[in-house]
Amino acid sequence: MKVLYLFNGTRAGLKEKIQTGEYHGGGFWGMLQLLEFGIESDYMEIEQTYSAGIVRFIRKHVPVYGIHLPIFWKIFSYDIVFTSSAFMSQLAHAVLHIRKPIWVMHDFSIMSLIGEGKTLKQKMFRYMVERSGGIVTLSNDETDRLKKAFPHLASRIELVPFGVDLDFFKPKSASAGEGVIAVGFDPERDWKTLAEAAKSVSVPITVATRESRIAHLRPLPANVTVRQFSVKELVSAYDDAAIIVVPLNTSSGVNDAMGLSTVYEGMAMGKPVIATRTKATETYIKDGENGLLVSEGDAAALASTINSLLANPEKSRKIGAAGRMYAEKHLDIHECGGKLAAFFKALKIK
Numbered sequence: 001m002k003v004l005y006l007f008n009g010t011r012a013g014l015k016e017k018i019q020t021g022e023y024h025g026g027g028f029w030g031m032l033q034l035l036e037f038g039i040e041s042d043y044m045e046i047e048q049t050y051s052a053g054i055v056r057f058i059r060k061h062v063p064v065y066g067i068h069l070p071i072f073w074k075i076f077s078y079d080i081v082f083t084s085s086a087f088m089s090q091l092a093h094a095v096l097h098i099r100k101p102i103w104v105m106h107d108f109s110i111m112s113l114i115g116e117g118k119t120l121k122q123k124m125f126r127y128m129v130e131r132s133g134g135i136v137t138l139s140n141d142e143t144d145r146l147k148k149a150f151p152h153l154a155s156r157i158e159l160v161p162f163g164v165d166l167d168f169f170k171p172k173s174a175s176a177g178e179g180v181i182a183v184g185f186d187p188e189r190d191w192k193t194l195a196e197a198a199k200s201v202s203v204p205i206t207v208a209t210r211e212s213r214i215a216h217l218r219p220l221p222a223n224v225t226v227r228q229f230s231v232k233e234l235v236s237a238y239d240d241a242a243i244i245v246v247p248l249n250t251s252s253g254v255n256d257a258m259g260l261s262t263v264y265e266g267m268a269m270g271k272p273v274i275a276t277r278t279k280a281t282e283t284y285i286k287d288g289e290n291g292l293l294v295s296e297g298d299a300a301a302l303a304s305t306i307n308s309l310l311a312n313p314e315k316s317r318k319i320g321a322a323g324r325m326y327a328e329k330h331l332d333i334h335e336c337g338g339k340l341a342a343f344f345k346a347l348k349i350k
Helices: 014-019 031-037 052-061 069-077 087-095 110-114 120-130 140-149 151-156 191-198 211-217 231-240 260-268 279-284 299-311 313-331 333-349
Strands: 002-006 040-043 080-083 102-106 134-137 157-159 180-183 205-208 224-227 243-246 273-276 292-294
Touching: 002 031, 031 040, 031 333, 069 087, 080 087, 080 333, 087 102, 087 120, 102 333, 110 120, 110 140, 134 140, 134 151, 134 333, 140 151, 140 157, 140 279, 151 157, 180 231, 191 205, 191 211, 191 224, 191 299, 205 231, 231 260, 243 260, 243 299, 260 273, 260 279, 260 313, 273 299, 279 313, 292 299, 299 313, 313 333
Parallel strands: 002 040, 002 080, 080 102, 102 134, 134 157, 180 205, 180 243, 205 224, 243 273, 273 292
Antiparallel strands: none
């Protein structure tokens, strides 16, 4: 069996960095782990087919969701296509009633994009989903909603976390750490609420993001520092922190799985994770046991939760340890790769 991954952005050079230990394998959604279970897998980008000049033209003028159309003809040598966003290629696949390869959607927000199904865009998206060959979900809520909305696909819908590299993200020292770190580059991070909460927190707070994501909130409280880390530096930053915070803003409704990478990484690091309560974070965090959940936009609750952990080191330690235990049991990237491999093999039989 051969599985093709389609990503919007380029991942050139990442494989080499993984081999040298500079990067982890989580950014490939299980692609590298499939090889451990006898499935050939690879990704395809326009950079692999066209010259630099043509690539620049395509990326400038073609919508990101259609970026793979210029290489659509190359998918036919694969058994399964796995992607979360190549929607224009998926539409072509559905309209042409192509049986091979099987098109599998990696769900980040399918039900949100379908919405009430009233607009042309929503109707077209539903048409594509109805004709997909399978869906890999990332939350219990989305799994249930999709099975209810598409009963003919129920046996082809399965929750499989993309997992975390437990050898890369692991505690480096026995120290409980100091301060707070919050990580994220996507627009759905709620830096406004974190900045407001910081006014009631005495310890340093590091925000690991691009300056452009937080510039509109300046001046920030004196205890907040903004900087970017390399992936290896981030592991050390996690290890040096006492608490990892994942503040989320769900108002855009376009990414129900927002924040999960940081949640997985924080749990793997054995640190207590405080995350905004969403259907996705509720799937992995049992509030008060292996992490803590706070209501969206509630700066007072976020500050109170941070201060509560800082004042109770033993509680903080237990929650962090439970998070690491959960990650080892449910989020190991190799185990998740095995579940994904089994799912793909079952789809091929059906």
